[in-house]
Amino acid sequence: MLQRFLDPAVLASISSLDLVAKTVVDGFVAGLHRSPTFGFSQEFAEYRQYVEGDDLRHVDWNVFARTERIYLKRFKGETNSQLLILLDTSASMTYTSSTVTKLDYARYIAASLVYMASQQRDAAGLIVFDDDVKNYVAPSTRQGQLMRLLHAIEKAEGGSRTDFAKPFFHFQQFLHRRGIVVVLSDFYEEPETIAKVIEPLRYHGNEVVLFHLLDPNEVAPKFRDPVLLQDVEDDTAMEVSPEYARNEYRAKIKHHLTQLADKAAAAGLEYVFMDTSKPLDPALRNYLAIRQRRR
Amino acid sequence: MGFLAPWFLAGAVAVGLPIYVHLLRQYRQKPVRFSSLMFFERRTQSSIKHRRLKYLLLFALRCAFIALLALAFARPYIHSATIAKANGGRTMLFGIDNSFSMRQGDRLSRAKEEARAEIGKMREEDRGQVVTFGGPAKLVTEMTQDKGALLAAVGAIEPGDDTSSYAEISRVIRSTAESLKADVEAHIFTDDQQSSWPAAFADARLDDGTKLTVHPVADKAIPNWTVENVDAPRRVFDTKKVRTVATIAGYNTQDGTRKVTLIANGKAIESKEVKVPAGGRAAVEFLTLDVPYGLTRCEVRIDGADAFPQDDHWYFSVERADPKPALLVHGDNDSASPLYVRTALESFTDAAFTLDSQSTQQATNANVSKYAFVILSDAGPLPAKLEESLDSYVRAGGDIFVTLGRNATPGRKVPVAGLLITSLHTISPDSEPVQTATRIDNSYPAFGKGENWDGVQIFQYATVQAPEGPDTRIAARLANGLPLFIDRKVGEGHVMIFASAFDNFANNLPLQPVWLPFLEQTTHEMGGVGSARGNYKVGSYVDLRTAKERNVPVTIIGPGDKRLLSLAESAKATTFQFPSEGFFDIRRDNGREELAAVNADRRESDFTVLSADTLKSWKNTGIASRSEAGASSSRDKRDDNAELWFYALVLLAILALAESYIGNRHITAGTGKEAA
Secondary structure, three states, X not given: OHHHHHOHHHHOOOOOHHHHHHHHHHHHHHHHOOOOOOOOOOOEEEEEEOOOOOOHHHEOHHHHHHHOOOEEEEEOOOOOOEEEEEEEOOHHHHOOOOOOOHHHHHHHHHHHHHHHHHHOOOEEEEEEEOXXXXXXXXXXXXXXXXXXXXXXXXHOOOOOOOOOHHHHHHHHHXXXXXXXXXXXXXXXXXXXXXXXXXXXXXXXXOEEEEEEEEOHHHHOOOOOOOEEEEXXXXXXXXXXXXXXXXXXXXXXXXXXXXXXXHHHHXXXXXXXXXXXXXXXXXXXXXXXXXHHHHO | OEEOOHHHHHHHHHHHHHHHHHHHHHHOOOOEEEOOOOOOOOOHHHHHHHHOOOOHHHHHHHHHHHHHHHHHHOOEEEOHHHHHHHHOOOEXXXXXXXXXXXXXXXXXXXXXXXXXXXXXXXXXXXXXXXEEOOOOOEEOOOOEOXXXXXXXXXXXXXXXXXXXXXXXXXXXXXXXHHHHOOOEEEEEEEOOEHHHOOOOHHHHOOOOOOEEEEEEOOOOOOOEEEEEEEEOOOEEOOHHXXXXXXXXXXXXXXXXXXXXXXXXXXXXXXXXXXEEOOOOEEEEEEOOOOOOOEEEEEEEEEOOOOOOHHHOEEEEEEEEOOOEEXXXXXXXXXXXXXXXXXXXXXXXXXXXXXXXEEEOOHHHHOOHHHOOOEEEEOOOOOOHHHHHHHHHHHHOOOEEEEEOOOOOOOOOEOOOOOOEEEEEEEOOOOOOOOEOEEOOOOOOHHHOOOOOOOOOOEOEEEEEOOOOOOOEEEEEEEOOOOEEEEEEEEOOEEEEEEOOOOOOOOEOHHHOOOHHHHHHHHHHHHHOOOOOOOEEEOOOEEEOOOXXXXXXXXXXXXXXXXXXXXXXXXXXXXXXXXXXXXXEEEEEOOOOEEEEEEEOOHHHHOOOEOOHHHHHHHHHHHHHHHHOHHHOOHHHHHHHOEEOHHHHHHHHHHHHHHHHHHHHHHHHHHHHHOOO
16 A cells, blocks of 8 residues: 555656655655564664764763763664765656656655655755756755755756766766765666766765666557657657567667666666656665665 | 549549548658657668558548549449340340231241241340230240240231331330340341331331341232221111211222122122222212111122232121100290201201100100100200109219200209309390300310301300309300300219200301201210210220229120130220221120221231331431440430449448448557557
């Protein structure tokens, strides 16, 4: 039942993005409570004796009052994680064969992730790009950061064509602190180029996750008749036969996905394929898994 | 195959519409936006396939629909010759003339022989039919490929006494061609009599494609004498006053003298010689006809001494009877009308009636039923008993004639008829014009001979209220529009009312020439003398029953004492057609007997042959029409050819249904499943 709230088609009917994020995350967390494996929230971990240099904010003064010994209180979720979301808003992201575009789907994921990060007191930031950086919200844990991020995600509109090289060069300037970098894109580029452009993001000790968003009709197009297709990014048109779409195209896209996964793995990038007709929970699950791994 | 309205074929260019919809429009389809064409390739194969017709079947149906619609409007037809060819072989018609003239010599047997020879030439795939046209055309066989049946039918043809007509055989050929939608090859076996040729050439025309071959059994005229006609009274009341006139005619003959004999019941009564001019006519008069009482078979015969003795006689029948009594009731003050009527009746050649004239008072106790008819000549008010007797007499079928003169009383009704006399008017010549008879109905028996009534002046007349209706007929009126002659049906009989009197005071009718024929026709009609005919031509009809004799069985005994009616016909037949020459005794169970003398039409005695030009023109009607077929009107074409528009329409309906079904299926599939 809760899974239903992660269905993009259901989420599309919710107009407010913060409500979408809350619905997704709450639904997702409710599902997690039944799981013994994963933990989430500020769980108490241990007391540790104060050593010089420790932050006095974490001293448990109640224990000190009782015992006159200085102990620090440690929590499980306490890390210095930073989440940076790179949201691709190129024109190709506006494509859909149903009601939810790839951009909508990416918005839902982004909103859900920043909501989850804010719950975890992680610093979260956002970079919106197409062939250039369109918007940037610096990672922060300040009050009101969540609203700023959601607002920026909401404002993200489909732009022009995708060019990874240029914006990713700028991204490196924004990454001063190690954390998790999530890239939401349809990755219409050669896998080598993608891997080559994104790989430097790891150099600062970042965990990079590639969420590859594709519409089901992009993976397995179904044309009954010859059709004239027009590229939404550069407006070039091409006659396509159903036979080609059925055979060669599918083989090519499958090869592309495989290549991209391989290249990403080779470059130490986390790669997650997302079908926009499917629920969003794999994205959240992957994010939590990576975060868990970083502790 | 051709088209009656070929310009409609231009509508076939509308086939371009589905071509545009399926080919051109589809090719310039609206592009479908797709996220990236990174993995697509432009391929020639795809382009070619794209140009391929999308909905081949639908496209074909739509094209066929439009083409067929144009075709249907163009009204295609298949020429009858094509159909004939499709049926295989020729359609042949063998017309054999078995008219009266074919009895001459061996004409009929030669005609039959030649017909057999032609039938023998028929191919296996040919079909033929035998027709006789010695009178009304008779289809002797069905249209068949069985030569044996055709030969047997030809062998069974007997000579007839009727008249042949080339118009009749042409009509049969035309109707055969039209009904079978085929070109007919007609073979006519005849003696080429000119008299068989119709008055209007168009009556003998043949249809397109008809091939006519005339097989003449006579090539030149032969001289022939004949008794053309005999004028004799139907009934004989006084043998001393009978006048019989015979007309002797010669066709293609030299002048000569012929011996003419009057024969009654096989016994020669009188013979005379008559000189007949070359190729002309002469009349012979016999002034006595001494025949016994009853029906007598009479004949006028000539010593023909020619090649055709079958027409050297003329049959006629007479009936010897006593004159019938007629009653004339007149007013006491009227002595003129009995005189005029009696004189007129006695002057008639047949003297069929004897007049018994009585005054009104004298006739009080008269037994009117014994009279052939009764005339109430200005009789005035009748004694009640006499009026009663007359009423019964008329209702039983008798006829009375009422004249209204000075004794007519305004306010009283005409006896038996019951029509009111409203006034009696006497004209003052100084102050008003004399009345005349106008609007005379010549279809009424009393005025049937169309005599001139212009000289008749009427000075006194009664006004009778006579609304016209089914029982009341006004046969003549005065100049002022008032009825002059009224026929009122009462029961089974009639009351005839003359709105003036038969004297020289009320009018001058008895002094005018029209008086005798008027009275003769009127009295003959009333007395039932003029109603029966004695002489008929072969092929003519006789009425077997009057309205009163509806349930009376009739027997007809023809030549050779043969009974000619079956039991059913004897009880129900209303007419009978005389099939041959001779005497036909028509006997009714109510005792009424009639002896009909039937003679062949004497046009058959003229053996003048048809000119070669006429024959050629006749043959050419079919051939000429065929050569002009291209220029003939659409109407002609339509008549002669099998049109296909109906089949085209049926096919159109089927195509429309199929197009709707398949089109609907494509729409459903397109909206439901088609990506993009």
